[in-house]
Amino acid sequence: MDETDTDAVTRLRATAHPVRLRILSLLTAEAMSAAEVARALELTHANASYHLRQLHDAGELVVESEEKIRGGVAKRYRYDASRDVRTHRPGIDERVAYARANALEVERRLQEAAPGASSSSDLETWVDVETWHRALDLLHEASHLLHAAARPAGTPETVHVSATTQAFTMSGGLTGEAVRWKPAHEETR
Template structure:
């Protein structure tokens, strides 16, 4: 099955970071390049992919040094969940796993940490209630997001994947 352009847009860790950074407010390619320690051209290229896929929107054009600076913001919604529901879960999990691995070295050992993994059996009603609670918590994280390096703010990592499973799929044994 071919991968949709919208899913491919989410499958790159830099683009996932860009979406996270622009959640708190608009940023230009130059601002994203500085924050991500990448070249301006590469930031512009990734931003174009996100814009073409509909994950960001142009929200401001302002004068800057005789030119114009275009600032984009993340489109609100659930693009990761939407793409996973359309068959993109394996690719998204692979990309999210890479993003988490990249963030782990920045873990602050002096701050609370929460990790969880589970393969549980629940009633559909209990699953839906827990799903809604987790979604509400994620919405609180997003609502509290501020611009990178804002005074008093700290960088936080959040990744969540929850889904109901069939009984028939057995995972492949680990290699080695």
């Protein structure tokens, strides 16, 4: 990432926090106010409000609605995973910060894992560019599928799931335009 791209740096820093990752996941399924987020995640109202403002200011959340409550205005925030976001190329420091926050969140989720179907994979290997692009397309499709199907917590006939992916090219092989990837659905644009 170009270190002068302050919008991209701000977005990455805003999301590189375990509580904010939980908030983004929670708000994928439904819009919620700070009070509702605080109750759902067992945070103080002030803490939830702070994190929501940070995510909103970074462009990660949208205000879906506002309602008057006891003489004030409560904003209901939502995370729109389908929004048109340009591909970011964050620097290594920002990617490491995000990975650390993500690792803490995955650890918390694993503590709550139920017995049953699951999948886990870790791999560092060399593949041809076509295979790499196909794998990225499949990961991208799976992520969009889950985000689009997200329902409010506790909805009847739903299962509480966790899905985390990290996929990136390593140094030592082809780089730059030789391996540049665009999601399959964006190639038709």
